Amino acid sequence: MDESSSCAHRSANGMPGTMSNRVISLCRRNVAVSDIPVSPEESYKMMYSYLYMLKQLNPGTKTCVKLDEGSKFKYLFVALGVCIEGFAVMRKVIVVDATWLKNGYGGVLVFAKAQDPNQHDYPLAFAVLDGENDASWTWFFEMLKSVIPDSSELVFMSNRNRIMISAIANVFPQAHHGHCLWHLKEIVKLHACGVRKDIVGHRFMELGRYYTVADFNSAYDSFKISYPSAYKYVEEQTEKDRWARVFFPRDMYNLDTSNSVESMKNVFKEATTWALIPMLDCIIGKFSDWFNQHRKDAVAGSIDSKLVPRVKNCLHELWHVAQKLPVRKIDSYVFEYEITDTEGKMFLVSLVERSRTCKVWDYEKFPCLHGLAAYIYYTTTVGSRIHIHELCSEYYWSELWALAYSRTLYVVPTSLLGMYRITSRR
Incomplete structure (x- = not known):
């Protein structure tokens, strides 16, 4: 056998x-x-x-x-x-x-x-x-x-x-x-002519990591004008749904x-x-x-800590900015809010659907800056009936992290x- x-x-x-x-x-x-x-x-x-x-x-x-x-x-x-x-x-x-x-x-x-x-x-x-x-x-x-x-x-x-x-x-x-994305970036750099290849590689990596189709299309048009030979390779020899976040049909989180x-x-x-x-x-x-x-x-963290350190620290870094952003309630049924960021741009956030127009929350599976601003507004005006970990994917819960290493x-x-x-x- x-x-x-x-x-x-x-x-x-x-x-x-x-x-x-x-x-x-x-x-x-x-x-x-x-x-x-x-x-x-x-x-x-x-x-x-x-x-x-x-x-x-x-x-x-x-x-x-x-x-x-x-x-x-x-x-x-x-x-x-x-x-x-x-x-x-x-x-x-x-x-x-x-x-x-x-x-x-x-x-x-x-x-x-x-x-x-x-x-x-x-x-x-x-x-x-x-x-x-x-x-x-x-x-x-x-x-x-x-x-x-x-x-x-x-x-x-x-x-x-x-x-x-x-x-x-x-x-x-x-x-x-x-x-x-990194290996593909190295190949794309080889097809860039008359420009700094490291910049081409950096711009291509950015293309793969945009969160909205509109942002991707705008950057892709710019890439085409600035680096025509590299663009030709990307357009003819690659499939966008295999490297660009906005066209990827499944959840890949941060793993690109x-x-x-x-x-x-x-x-x-x-x-x-x-x-x-x-x-x-x-x-x-x-x-x-x-x-x-x-x-x-x-198991080293506080028993009250519901999120893994990476996500908890990320939310902590966003908190001081998020709590200062203007928030306006739009729909009480789905807890939808309008958030104005530091540049004056407006975004819609739904705490129930765990979604927002910037799409960061949709892809990362934990609240972005705008989602966090909506959560802070909700907890201070309505009362804390939702814990922050409930707005994150279960894959980021500390209890599941401990379970992964239980044996x-x-x-x-x-x-x-x-x-x-x-x-x-x-």
Whole structure:
């Protein structure tokens, strides 16, 4: 069989079940596998034992190994149970990217990640593939689909890897794919002639982040006049509904680049030169460290704090300006107000619909300056019957942030690996 799940899923006493207290105790006090020198050949021999113990220690974990026709290693997929469980309380945007392995055997290391409510990287799955080709990308996304079902709410963000994009479309037909704005910006800069390329790149990034179609069209017309060669490429070679916020058909929140995966690749740059098991164990060890730290952060705030720190701080920074803006009540039924900003522009805000004409609230999913001004007016004139967190997406609630890290992520210690020598069944 080609799946690690074909190994015997049994606990220390030979019967199906969870790990014993003794095993958990060993896990907490022994060194990790990545601390032990191992050759590439030995690493592959240890693989099934390692994956078996990883699943025993972390219930709900999905692992899969695919062999080629000669029974040689080809692909490996790992999705940790705690991560998949936590994704239920995440915004449904998945960022995917790959980096080349430099361990003498070649192939690529793939990461799929989300972003937690406080905008930290949240790993979902990773894989080792023989390269970036149609078969390998299709296999990876099929494995990902086995733990994260296809949904119209899903968004995938990546660079413009055509093979990857095709695989996403085939495996996740209900999801929408977005192009990483940063990678696309670098390509657009190459097509700019006779102008400062850094300015062109900056202007293009701004295009992708406008909140209204009117603002986008005005800026796009200006871009066409100022940078005709770059405009020609954007107009003829890109699809606006994959990079421009105002045309994107799904919710992508603040996630318009894959740079967070780029930073993850940098974290594990040295590990890509190691043998398979030490590399995997290093990755899981770092994920475990992140889980432990973010768990502490999530429960460190006041019990009365309903919002994650990032959103709470953002609203706090807007508060002193918002409370000074003129507000006029328009419709008591939907709590609609007219807000005049510091430049004299007027905007409509509905507290019931969580919407406003500037569209920032619609996309970011928490009150903008105008929405906050309406909320302050409402609470001071009507009475505080609405808490500010009720005007934000549930994905930004602190209780969901804590829930995402409620379980412990365990690494595999060497003492446990020696207890179980599981080989693949032929």
